[in-house]
Amino acid sequence: MSDSPEERLRALRFLRRVQARDLARTDRWIAVWEQRAAEWVRRQAKPAVPDWALQFGVGGRAARPAMVHTSQCWVPGAAMEGISRDQAIEALTRGGVPPCVMCRPERELGLLD
Template sequence: MFDDLPPDLQRLEVLRTWHAMWVERIDAKIRQVREREAQQARATAAAEERVPDWLIEYGLNRDSIPNAVHVGGCSMAGKRSKGTDSDTARRALAGGVAACGFCRPDTELGILDG
């Protein structure tokens, strides 16, 4: 069946030892990669769980002015939204940036039109 293997016991034992060492090295590398992937998955899950309290949505241009303010986690916020704190969100609303009509951050922040 395995005619390509050496016929003597000594060389067969050397081959077996050699391959056992490689299997051990491969198993150690598999453990390392699994641990690294598990750490990355935990970090990604932790990052996804952290939803900012407030979002400011920007236009298409990289240097554009803000288009809208949203409550964190608002489904209407676009991909160009960045998390911010409540003071910055208040300043943006006071400076004329539109409040999202869906999540109403102006109401959440206690800013009333007057």
């Protein structure tokens, strides 16, 4: 086999096609793993803790709300749901939901002087 310039160019072009295909495959792998890494980070992120919570009575969320709490108050076994400041004020003032006697959310909300 002679080592003519045409044969050398053919071999180099073939090598370039192989390397381009390998590079494209590597780029696809990188894209897949970047997506997996982003999903992993999203799963690891803890959800924001709401400032207020609504406790429900027996029957869970189907029951009437039992109490409004601050986010630091903890009631073992209680069905609780995070709510916004406006929702907490609404529940205490118009909703007839009593405040927790331990954490006193009405004080933190500025409803009492």
